[in-house]
Amino acid sequence: MARYPKDAGPIVSKVPEGDNRARLVCEACGFIHYHNPKVVVGAVCGYEGKILLCRRAIEPRTGFWTIPAGYLELNETSLEGAAREALEEAKAEIEVEALLAVYNIPRIGQLQLIYRARLENARIGPGPESLETRLFDWREIPWDELAFPSTRWALEHFRELEGVALFQPRTNPRGETGDFAPGR
């Protein structure tokens, strides 16, 4: 039986009154710990035909390339969050143009809102969570060194929808759950 945090009452998995599924409940105080999905916000950022990528300085997937993205914080909108992540990870100022995709990675309880954006200017540079930032031509993209399956999805959807103004946001490619497959 897990104790959480240490010295607290025992935590058991049970269905709270009025609920319809098991939650983690503290038997000492009745506190219900809801695990909710987390929201990731990010953007594929274009500039003069190139795409901004950041090489990760943090786990998971240190050293691999990704688009600027991260957890939505309380008290910010998803647009504000996507712009904040671009600024934090790549010192990039962006203008968001459209909602490119909504990806679900249910195994890890993640919902991703990925926007299509353009850089306001070419001034980019690594923030504390990046080793390196770079603008890539499409043919230069390091496909074998991308951080996550959803990084590839977002890049491919960005490419598919270049020049398309009105579209529904893309979703996970058919049959893909976003689970990381090493060596893929």
Next chain:
Amino acid sequence: MARYPKDAGPIVSKVPEGDNRARLVCEACGFIHYHNPKVVVGAVCGYEGKILLCRRAIEPRTGFWTIPAGYLELNETSLEGAAREALEEAKAEIEVEALLAVYNIPRIGQLQLIYRARLENARIGPGPESLETRLFDWREIPWDELAFPSTRWALEHFRELEGVALFQPRTNPRGETGDFAPGR
């Protein structure tokens, strides 16, 4: 200084190492309690020119009308969540057609994904969280008895986009934060 849960170590607000904003941290065990935004999934469901609404049996806003919507659970996709809520709250089987809107209500840390859907058939009925379910003609919608500002936004965006196949999801109406204004 709050104790959480009872008998655990003192909980203080501090910036964890490597982070850039204050979190609730247990001084006894170092556990970091992240408060993250929660995801609401729902659908405006049409059927032969009418729209499905549910009268709420639970707080907040008991007795007021809303579209089927609720918190996204772990281990389900946003589409699955929207369909589950329609089934739970209105015993309705739906087919989701498009992502109608993404609303942000940052004051309460809520991100809403609202889909456009159609009922598979006219079989609806109140689930445990509804007092009543009903199909409304547009002119019958009880505007003064809607549960939330975002209920009205979703209905108006659904109406605006009837017959439109390709569109970007709508967002909060300009200047509206979703804070509830009683008596409005």
